[in-house]
Amino acid sequence: xxxxxxxxxxxxxxxxxxxxxxxxxxxxxxxxxxxxxxxxxxxxxxxxxxxxxxxxxxxxxxxxxxxxxxxxxxxxxxxxxxxxxxxxxxxxxxxxxxxxxxxxxxxxxxxxxxxxxxxxxxxxxxxxxxxxxxxxxxxxxxxxxxxxxxxxxxxxxxxxxxxxxxxxxxxxxxxxxxxxxxxxxxxxxxxxxxxxxxxxxxxxxxxxxxxxxxxxxxxxxxxxxxxxxxxxxxxxxxxxxxxxxxxxxx
Ligand code: PGA
Numbered sequence: 370x371x372x373x374x375x376x377x378x379x380x381x382x383x384x385x386x387x388x389x390x391x392x393x394x395x396x397x398x399x400x401x402x403x404x405x406x407x408x409x410x411x412x413x414x415x416x417x418x419x420x421x422x423x424x425x426x427x428x429x430x431x432x433x434x435x436x437x438x439x440x441x442x443x444x445x446x447x448x449x450x451x452x453x454x455x456x457x458x459x460x461x462x463x464x465x466x467x468x469x470x471x472x473x474x475x476x477x478x479x480x481x482x483x484x485x486x487x488x489x490x491x492x493x494x495x496x497x498x499x500x501x502x503x504x505x506x507x508x509x510x511x512x513x514x515x516x517x518x519x520x521x522x523x524x525x526x527x528x529x530x531x532x533x534x535x536x537x538x539x540x541x542x543x544x545x546x547x548x549x550x551x552x553x554x555x556x557x558x559x560x561x562x563x564x565x566x567x568x569x570x571x572x573x574x575x576x577x578x579x580x581x582x583x584x585x586x587x588x589x590x591x592x593x594x595x596x597x598x599x600x601x602x603x604x605x606x607x608x609x610x611x612x613x614x615x616x617x618x619x
Contacts, residue, residue: 375591375618376534376575376598378410378433378495379605380463381417390417394424396608405429406619407598410461410495411605415449422458433461433495436469439479439486451490461493463600465521467540477520484522484533493532495600496521497579498561502541510539511560518564530569535561535576536600542580544602551589551596554578558595573597584613591618 385393390413401409412433413421422432438448454462464487465480480496487494498517500510518535525533537557542549549557558576565574578590579600590596598618604610 373573373575373597375407376410376577377407377611377615377618378461378463378534378536378577378598378600379412379611380435380466380579380600380602381411381413381606382435382468382602383414384606385413385417387417387420390414391420391424393606393608394421394430397611398425398428398430400608400612401429401615403429405615407615409615412461412463418454418457418459426458431461432457432459433463434459435463435466437462437464437483437487437492439482441486441490451486451492454487454492455490459492461495461534462487463495463497463536465517466497467499467538467543471540477517480517480521481523484525488526488529488532493534495534495536495577497536497538497600499538499540499543499580505539505541510557514557514561515564518561522565530574531572533574534598535574536579537561537576538579538600540580544581546581548581548583548586548590549578551593554590555593555595558593562595582614584610584617587614587617 410431410433412435434454441450464483469475484494500513504513575597577598577600578596582599582601583604
């Protein structure tokens with residue numbers, strides 16, 4: 370088992386109306402109790418951040434956003450700044466999710482700008498990396514992940530380690546029901562850890578696994594020595610299954 374407290378983060382993606390978001394957040398808070406087995410974060414859509422902030426205030430559940438822009442303010446229609454996320458109550462933000470890379474033109478360079486801006490504002494970035502099925506089948510998994518980590522996380526301040534989280538999410542496992550085996554995930558997690566010597570101090574950078582994590586497979590994944598938690602999509606949309614994954618971290 371790793372020596373850091375595990376983090377279980379729920380990525381709600383483009384789901385939940387305000388009423389649904391409040392209900393889901395309440396279900397998580399109520400089921401969690403005061404002393405959960407892991408650190409917990411939820412990432413509702415922007416429109417529900419303020420409502421969920423009210424529900425999770427004073428509880429162990431941290432609020433995260435699903436993306437952020439790198440500028441502080443200005444004429445950037447549709448964008449949300451790190452300062453705004455802090456203002457609404459976020460302590461963390463997901464950056465570079467594969468769906469952002471695939472549908473919204475996110476690159477390692479834009480990921481890097483967002484990570485730096487988030488850190489500067491006091492947010493903890495959860496930076497997603499991972500290979501496509503074609504890249505895995507071509508034997509390029511480690512190469513792709515190395516590029517994403519080195520370029521996405523270039524030039525970070527040395528004190529970033531305590532707040533930075535990396536999520537390894539093989540694209541072929543996201544939303545497909547096809548999870549990486551614990552051994553496949555562990556191999557990439559251990560490799561990622563070697564890539565960032567400048568961030569190798571204490572506390573260590575947490576590396577989450579994401580991609581079809583469920584209550585059934587969570588315990589085996591979380592038992593691997595370099596898997597420090599999970600980024601959960603589909604199974605985070607029901608309080609019961611999200612709570613069961615958190616329980617599996619204990
Ligand atoms: P999934 O999504 O758990 O639905 O596969 C994970 C993610 O995209 O973060």
